[in-house]
Amino acid sequence: MSESILLTDISPDTLSEAVQLLDGWDVKQVPAEQLPRAVGGGTENGVRAVLIESEDPTILRSTIERAHAANIPVVVACADDVARRRAVELKAEEWYRCPPTPEEVAQRIRAAVGRGAPHLATAVDRVERVEYEQLLHDSLTGLPTLPVMIEQSRALFKERGELVVLYLNFVRYSKIEEIYGWEKLDAVLETTAAAVREFLEDTALSTSRLMVSFTNDDDFIFFHVPAAGVAAASENEITEIVTRLQRHVGGRIEAQHGEEIAALFDIYVGRAHVYYNPKIRLERLIYRGIREAANASRSIETRERARRVADLRTSLRDRSVYVDYHPIVVTETREIFGYEALARGVMRSLRSPEVMFDVAAEADLVWELSRLCRSRAIEGIETRLRPNELLFLNVDPHDFNDPAFNEHEVKYPTRVVIEITERTAIKDYPKFRERLKSFREKGFRFAVDDAGSGYAGLGSIANLEPDFIKLDISLINAIDTNFLKQNLVETMVRFANDHGAKVIAEGVEHAEEFNTVRDLGVHLVQGFFLHRPSTLPVASPAKSLVGN
Amino acid sequence: MTPAKKPPILVVDDNPDNAEIIRQYLEIRGYPTTVAHSGDEALALFETIQPAVVLLDVMMPGRDGWEVCRVMKQHPTLGRSVRVVMVTALDELRDKHEALQTGADDYVEKPFDLPSLAATVERNLKMRRAKAS
Numbered sequence: 001m002s003e004s005i006l007l008t009d010i011s012p013d014t015l016s017e018a019v020q021l022l023d024g025w026d027v028k029q030v031p032a033e034q035l036p037r038a039v040g041g042g043t044e045n046g047v048r049a050v051l052i053e054s055e056d057p058t059i060l061r062s063t064i065e066r067a068h069a070a071n072i073p074v075v076v077a078c079a080d081d082v083a084r085r086r087a088v089e090l091k092a093e094e095w096y097r098c099p100p101t102p103e104e105v106a107q108r109i110r111a112a113v114g115r116g117a118p119h120l121a122t123a124v125d126r127v128e129r130v131e132y133e134q135l136l137h138d139s140l141t142g143l144p145t146l147p148v149m150i151e152q153s154r155a156l157f158k159e160r161g162e163l164v165v166l167y168l169n170f171v172r173y174s175k176i177e178e179i180y181g182w183e184k185l186d187a188v189l190e191t192t193a194a195a196v197r198e199f200l201e202d203t204a205l206s207t208s209r210l211m212v213s214f215t216n217d218d219d220f221i222f223f224h225v226p227a228a229g230v231a232a233a234s235e236n237e238i239t240e241i242v243t244r245l246q247r248h249v250g251g252r253i254e255a256q257h258g259e260e261i262a263a264l265f266d267i268y269v270g271r272a273h274v275y276y277n278p279k280i281r282l283e284r285l286i287y288r289g290i291r292e293a294a295n296a297s298r299s300i301e302t303r304e305r306a307r308r309v310a311d312l313r314t315s316l317r318d319r320s321v322y323v324d325y326h327p328i329v330v331t332e333t334r335e336i337f338g339y340e341a342l343a344r345g346v347m348r349s350l351r352s353p354e355v356m357f358d359v360a361a362e363a364d365l366v367w368e369l370s371r372l373c374r375s376r377a378i379e380g381i382e383t384r385l386r387p388n389e390l391l392f393l394n395v396d397p398h399d400f401n402d403p404a405f406n407e408h409e410v411k412y413p414t415r416v417v418i419e420i421t422e423r424t425a426i427k428d429y430p431k432f433r434e435r436l437k438s439f440r441e442k443g444f445r446f447a448v449d450d451a452g453s454g455y456a457g458l459g460s461i462a463n464l465e466p467d468f469i470k471l472d473i474s475l476i477n478a479i480d481t482n483f484l485k486q487n488l489v490e491t492m493v494r495f496a497n498d499h500g501a502k503v504i505a506e507g508v509e510h511a512e513e514f515n516t517v518r519d520l521g522v523h524l525v526q527g528f529f530l531h532r533p534s535t536l537p538v539a540s541p542a543k544s545l546v547g548n
Numbered sequence: 549m550t551p552a553k554k555p556p557i558l559v560v561d562d563n564p565d566n567a568e569i570i571r572q573y574l575e576i577r578g579y580p581t582t583v584a585h586s587g588d589e590a591l592a593l594f595e596t597i598q599p600a601v602v603l604l605d606v607m608m609p610g611r612d613g614w615e616v617c618r619v620m621k622q623h624p625t626l627g628r629s630v631r632v633v634m635v636t637a638l639d640e641l642r643d644k645h646e647a648l649q650t651g652a653d654d655y656v657e658k659p660f661d662l663p664s665l666a667a668t669v670e671r672n673l674k675m676r677r678a679k680a681s
Binding site: 042084088094096097101103107108110111113114131137142182457481482483484485487488 | 553556564568572580582589592593595596597614619624632642644647648649652653654655668671675678679
């Protein structure tokens with residue numbers, strides 16, 4: 001590459017600065033009229049680009065033609081617009097207007113070479129390389145994918161004769177994506193991978209050769225090949241390591257992404273011990289090991305789920321569900337407007353409302369759980385909220401089929417806003433609207449939750465005639481840096497104003513996000529930037545927790 | 549006498565006339581601008597140019613703008629810092645969601661006027677600087 005020559009009719013003195021910016025280039029100057037012939041020499045003379053200043057159309061044309069015949073890109077220095085037009089017409093790779101800065105000259109030459117000769121082949125090669133790179137290494141975590149890992153461990157496995165596969169099954173990571181959007185899950189996976197790597201350096205496994213793979217979804221696979229003279233980690237050791245790993249990863253995620261997200265997921269680890277067998281193809285042995293470890297992790301998951309269902313039944317019987325109230329404030333004044341009720345299990349395993357309802361769905365206990373959560377939340381209107389504050393209550397559209405849920409169930413209908421998620425497809429709109437009508441007549445108000453997440457268009461939101469439109473969290477996450485999100489929120493605000501509804505932005509975590517949604521005209525805001533959810537004290541109504 | 553160095557822009561449009569008009573307009577404003585006429589060419593130039601902002605036409609034969617955006621945004625070293633502006637008529641909400649999915653940062657509605665295009669470039673560069681610091 002150090003032999004790159006720039007053939008030109010411009011004096012090398014003028015170009016010296018630009019050429020310095022191009023690493024490893026030399027300038028070869030020839031008089032303009034000799035350029036076409038010099039170019040004819042082609043790339044074997046080391047000529048990688050031609051820079052021409054001559055305004056003589058004949059010289060320009062024949063230089064470009066000959067250069068292209070020899071697969072050499074051409075940059076034209078243009079004194080005026082006529083020259084520029086000519087350069088474009090003659091299909092010079094690049095041009096610049098005189099006088100240029102040295103940076104610009106360098107940039108043009110670089111671009112010309114980049115797009116230059118054997119044009120299409122290079123282009124396709126480079127694109128393929130970027131794509132293959134993505135197939136081999138996960139761009140988020142930098143971890144190798146499975147095929148790479150198998151290749152890397154082949155020799156080692158053969159030499160040591162055994163390999164332990166650990167399969168880390170992260171449950172409910174998909175939920176993070178569903179609620180917060182893919183950008184959030186990407187960030188969480190990145191944290192996870194870093195935490196896992198950091199943790200493993202400190203464990204008994206670190207003495208062995210260890211490789212980590214990321215299967216491009218949300219599970220991780222470790223290959224543990226014991227070092228020479230060291231026994232493979234025992235079952236007990238691994239169990240102990242796994243417990244600590246879970247705690248470590250959970251802690252890191254909580255520190256970086258908050259407890260709501262940390263409470264969402266679980267890690268189940270399955271293990272398989274694979275012994276080298278010369279009769280069987282090595283990659284098949286490894287794949288079988290992975291499958292065995294994955295199955296093991298699933299059966300642990302199943303056991304754990306059964307335990308949680310039992311926990312849930314106990315919770316329902318003892319009514320051990322409590323409610324955290326998450327303030328919703330008026331954007332302009334930051335005064336508390338109302339609270340969203342977030343039901344949580346008293347038992348540790350059921351802390352997260354998403355987990356609790358997941359378990360309930362499995363055990364067919366959704367209505368029972370919903371009833372308990374509703375009545376717990378509504379109790380708070382009397383005991384915890386101040387007279388002018390509203391209670392936002394999450395209600396699944398399926399709950400409207402529950403005979404126990406009706407417009408007479410609640411004592412203070414005018415203080416309750418029912419949140420309906422846009423995610424659950426509402427099949428029969430006319431019937432659903434009829435049902436909402438009877439609630440509305442009692443004084444209930446409605447909010448469409450997760451709006452603008454791409455599930456439903458504005459038309460179906462309008463169909464529900466909501467009093468509030470709650471924007472999807474993924475739209476608010478880093479909205480200050482993304483103009484597309486800003487545009488979408490602006491559209492939603494305009495739509496709400498036209499329909500007499502108020503827009504609520506939830507998941508506002510940073511000052512920048514708050515300022516952006518305020519400037520976009522969002523009426524109400526909810527999020528950690530202002531308040532965390534809390535159990536409000538009984539009997540003494542909440543003080544107005546105006547943020548600073 | 550060297551004016552403050554402005555960051556490079558990559559303009560991707562399969563219509564050479566459009567691309568030239570944008571390029572000229574941006575160059576007069578001091579942005580070193582490179583033009584690519586297809587998605588493949590854009591990706592081939594991506595590593596060499598290391599653009600700060602990519603103005604990306606969506607409707608192109610072969611690799612369309614969405615695909616190009618996705619690949620650029622996943623680039624191991626350049627993906628995080630590049631700002632991708634889709635140039636298209638995204639009147640449907642659905643299109644905007646698709647744009648968000650691919651990781652695009654902004655969009656300019658077609659047909660656009662050049663001053664608003666320059667303003668879009670400007671605000672994305674500002675955001676890029678803010679993020680870097």
